[in-house]
Ligand SMILES: Cc1ncc(C[n+]2csc(CCOP(=O)(O)OP(=O)(O)O)c2C)c(N)n1
């Protein structure tokens with residue numbers, strides 16, 4: 001099935017309680033699949049087409065306040081519209097899943113795949129000091145696998161989680177092993193505003209603190225949560241890195257293409273490897289720093305003008321050179337182009 | 349006679365709803381907000397639904413609603429109350445949900461959310477405070493600001509040629525098939541307060557009976573924003589606001605009321 005369909009089917013199987021969305025290419029199949037397969041009849045989950053992404057994400061905020069497993073999906077311009085509410089979700093500590101099947105910008109840009117929303121996703125997007133736990137699938141299988149995982153991480157940390165995918169993975173057809181079906185929640189966390197129990201005082205979901213001294217403490221608590229994510233949630237994959245001299249760092253569709261490059265070069269006897277961050281936040285910086293002690297150079301490959309490379313450089317420091325290769329505006333590099341960049345920078 | 353002689357059961361004329369906390373209201377003295385906040389608590393208490401109620405307080409003078417109510421309240425981003433309410437109501441269709449929105453929230457930044465929630469016939473209650481101004485941010489022009497009315501962002505009076513006309517939004521909402529009950533009330537006299545309370549009760553009963561969207565607009569004052577002492581503000585409201593925003597029912601039991 002298509003990556004977008006895998007997300008939708010996995011959501012039903014993950015026991016999602018609600019999906020709110022607004023059509024935008026290249027992710028529209030998510031909601032179409034939920035409607036077509038009648039997710040509501042299957043599990044009772046709510047599926048609603050909102051009048052805008054602004055509205056959709058605020059519906060997510062409402063349902064998340066009730067402790068439900070709730071999600072939305074969109075693509076780059078739609079995610080931009082959602083950013084205010086994403087900041088509210090983080091501030092009010094509400095769990096939810098947001099899927100970005102990203103496309104090329106800026107502006108209306110193109111419907112072709114892109115990874116130029118990296119900064120928006122991991123460096124903010126919305127206002128304030130917050131972080132989105134971000135997973136970057138590089139196959140249709142991972143699109144399916146990351147849905148239940150995202151819900152669980154969102155609830156573990158009371159924080160929104162993003163799946164940052166791209167138009168290529170979203171539209172790609174691959175075989176998938178679908179996850180087991182699990183039931184929807186029947187009990188909800190104590191903080192959820194589901195109506196009070198007799199004897200219980202009213203609860204509040206809010207991100208507002210007029211007293212700066214109180215708000216600083218709230219922010220420090222959020223930061224402590226992010227530090228915990230950095231300790232416990234880093235996910236990555238290494239291919240041929242054990243004896244590698246040069247390592248390509250790439251996520252999502254770029255990693256798929258780079259894997260091809262690396263395997264070809266290995267066949268030609270070149271000691272190259274691939275490092276694939278799976279969580280973009282928390283970024284596998286300690287692992288890259290350790291790898292830097294063993295290799296002679298890194299090449300960051302991205303569908304952007306170079307965004308993740310900043311995090312690679314922060315991790316690697318001045319230990320070894322970090323070079324960049326990317327295509328822009330919806331163009332996807334070929335394995336040969338990546339090979340060319342490796343040969344150019346590292347005279348392989 | 350001292351205080352103890354006065355505080356007796358037989359002298360009781362008003363009792364604070366137990367759904368109101370002891371946190372003092374942060375509204376300016378004489379402001380209509382406090383009265384409406386109290387009426388909602390009374391209606392919920394009288395219906396005995398406080399354990400099944402979630403209120404939504406968007407940004408505006410009413411953002412601290414959650415400090416005043418002893419039931420669950422969710423704060424929403426400016427303008428998004430009806431989207432948040434939709435999310436809550438859709439996953440908990442048997443709970444009572446209401447939004448409490450100012451005119452900036454409902455009729456400017458949140459117009460889209462308002463119209464579409466009404467159009468979908470979402471089964472919750474909108475309480476809409478129309479005071480013709482942005483109270484919280486210090487008295488700027490609202491969509492409902494009257495022609496010629498002075499505010500901080502139209503200090504020489506609202507010029508409709510460049511700033512648009514006062515937006516009379518509730519009659520528009522009454523036209524939508526999804527709305528079931530649309531009424532406009534006030535809280536400037538005891539009689540008006542009683543009528544508003546009846547309207548709020550009706551709105552919550554409609555929700556109980558799953559009738560769809562009920563909207564209770566309250567034309568109210570903003571002494572601070574209007575720069576008038578409370579009594580004068582109320583007089584000004586009667587003479588000017590009520591002329592543009594006439595009180596009364598616009599839609600009852602899903603039927604438009606002829607004027
Ligand atoms: C996105 C965004 N824009 C602007 C504001 C600033 N703001 C806060 S309240 C408000 C207007 C409030 O007016 P109204 O909704 O009429 O409620 P009132 O304060 O009069 O009760 C504005 C513009 C905000 N909080 N968020």
Ligand code: SF4
Pocket residue numbers: 374375376379380381409479483484569570571572573
């Ligand atoms: S600013 Fe206006 S609306 Fe706000 S509390 Fe004061 S009088 Fe009421």
